Amino acid sequence: MVVGEVAVETQVVVIGGGPGGYVCAIRLAQLGKQVMLVEKDPLGMGGICLNHGCIPSKALIHVSSLADSSKHMADIGISVENIHVDMKKMQLWKTGVVTNLRKGVENLCKQNGVEVVFGEAHFESNRRIGIAGNHDVAAIEFQQAVVATGSVPIEIPSLKFNGNTIISSTEALQLDVIPKDLLVIGTGYNGIEMGTMLAKLGSKVKMLEKGPKILPGVEAEVSSIVERRLKELGVEIYLNCMAESYGEQNGKLSIKAIQEGKQIELIADKVLVVIGRKPNVESLRLMNTKAALDEKGFIKVNEKMQSLDPRIYAIGDVAGNPMLAHKAFMEGKLAAQVISGDESAFHSRAVPAVIFSDPEIAYVGLMEKEALEKGVKVKVGKFPFRALGRAATMESPIGFVKVVADFDSDVLLGVEVVGPNASDLISEASLAIEMGARLEDLALTIHPHPTLPEGLMEAAEVAMGKAIHFYSKKS
Numbered sequence: 001m002v003v004g005e006v007a008v009e010t011q012v013v014v015i016g017g018g019p020g021g022y023v024c025a026i027r028l029a030q031l032g033k034q035v036m037l038v039e040k041d042p043l044g045m046g047g048i049c050l051n052h053g054c055i056p057s058k059a060l061i062h063v064s065s066l067a068d069s070s071k072h073m074a075d076i077g078i079s080v081e082n083i084h085v086d087m088k089k090m091q092l093w094k095t096g097v098v099t100n101l102r103k104g105v106e107n108l109c110k111q112n113g114v115e116v117v118f119g120e121a122h123f124e125s126n127r128r129i130g131i132a133g134n135h136d137v138a139a140i141e142f143q144q145a146v147v148a149t150g151s152v153p154i155e156i157p158s159l160k161f162n163g164n165t166i167i168s169s170t171e172a173l174q175l176d177v178i179p180k181d182l183l184v185i186g187t188g189y190n191g192i193e194m195g196t197m198l199a200k201l202g203s204k205v206k207m208l209e210k211g212p213k214i215l216p217g218v219e220a221e222v223s224s225i226v227e228r229r230l231k232e233l234g235v236e237i238y239l240n241c242m243a244e245s246y247g248e249q250n251g252k253l254s255i256k257a258i259q260e261g262k263q264i265e266l267i268a269d270k271v272l273v274v275i276g277r278k279p280n281v282e283s284l285r286l287m288n289t290k291a292a293l294d295e296k297g298f299i300k301v302n303e304k305m306q307s308l309d310p311r312i313y314a315i316g317d318v319a320g321n322p323m324l325a326h327k328a329f330m331e332g333k334l335a336a337q338v339i340s341g342d343e344s345a346f347h348s349r350a351v352p353a354v355i356f357s358d359p360e361i362a363y364v365g366l367m368e369k370e371a372l373e374k375g376v377k378v379k380v381g382k383f384p385f386r387a388l389g390r391a392a393t394m395e396s397p398i399g400f401v402k403v404v405a406d407f408d409s410d411v412l413l414g415v416e417v418v419g420p421n422a423s424d425l426i427s428e429a430s431l432a433i434e435m436g437a438r439l440e441d442l443a444l445t446i447h448p449h450p451t452l453p454e455g456l457m458e459a460a461e462v463a464m465g466k467a468i469h470f471y472s473k474k475s
Ligand code: FAD
Pocket: 015, 016, 017, 018, 019, 020, 021, 038, 039, 040, 041, 046, 047, 048, 049, 050, 052, 053, 054, 055, 057, 058, 119, 120, 121, 122, 148, 149, 150, 151, 169, 170, 190, 280, 283, 284, 315, 316, 317, 318, 323, 324, 325, 326, 327, 328
């Protein structure tokens, strides 16, 4: 490696070591490319997902659910007394989980021959990036660059993040004291996941949503099941409500909000603002290349993840919705294939989405409401978990599996699950949609009994009018 101001050279440089970036770099190396990856987070590789998102949040959600269910086990013959939540210990455990996984990613990069450089990258041209904050490498010259810089949280101008009382998901996942009163602004998946987790750990949670229902992107019959559970956990939900400003009152925050034209005041120790994320492009100096942004601020790419500058690719959160780790993984692999001469292209017909709420929600493909809005004639089959043996044995009889199929051909178009382990159930549906399966394929596949995936088979039978374990009158 050349030291100082002289640029080092590589075939491909990847900017960002999150799920998009590290997967792309490893696949490029596997395909014989010389790859350098630049990451600015001194913590190491893994991006938001591993360090501040998917993994720490799911670790804490898991533990909070254990704490909550241990309070309610007397009915099934297990008495647990004096439940005590040690938040500091919980954080230590979570950090251990994250650190181990991060080391795993770093080892994989090393083993595959990906050279990782720490520092913040910006484009000097479409052949060269400069790197700030690295004593050894000041610049890298490349043939192709892949931008995988992810996203950053959106702020409310009148409630700017201060890292202490007004926080983003990153700080919420590091709390080592449970806030007594927590206000969550935004009820997208992050708000719901984190609000539920902290309510289960003992916070008095209030949630504020500007729209008429929680979980704006999810069908009402699904979100209402989660809303009911939140209320059981003591969460107060304020709909059609916008936070306006805040002040301090007796050591607490006093948040002024407008709900249906009336001003209300909410008191909290901490305010968690989770109103969405935006593509992270600001420091990249893309103006030194031909790459351009779309109207939402994402880097414009074609189905090969190539930007308007043919030397520059973009993947993951910075390249468009949905902002999900598994979409970033797939785009990372795809960009690597394309750069290595493959004719691959990305088609997002079956990108599943999961919300680790209580109960969990997962969906993939076309939803019933969307089909209706688009005028697509569909068949729908809905099977409730209360009719499923396995759900009863798990004490989880709430929710349903819904399948949506093309009316004439029976080809599966979409699946929605709200209920136990929805996050695991959706993968069979994704595979079925990817493979062009029909309702009959799901119905005739022998599913082991008693298991939750039987719900998918049963929902397909309902759609075909042949349900055994659920009676619905013929229309
Ligand atoms: P990121 O993971 O954001 O990685 C980008 C990397 O680029 C970062 O490491 C950053 O430091 C680095 N970087 C940025 N700019 C530069 C620069 N100029 N130079 C060098 N390095 C740079 N998704 C799911 O699918 N499932 C979940 O359960 C889930 N839970 C989430 C929970 C939370 C609280 C949050 C915030 C997100 C969650 N997500 C989840 C979304 C998921 O984290 C993102 O979709 C995913 O991380 C995107 O991957 P990425 O590679 O595009 O970017």
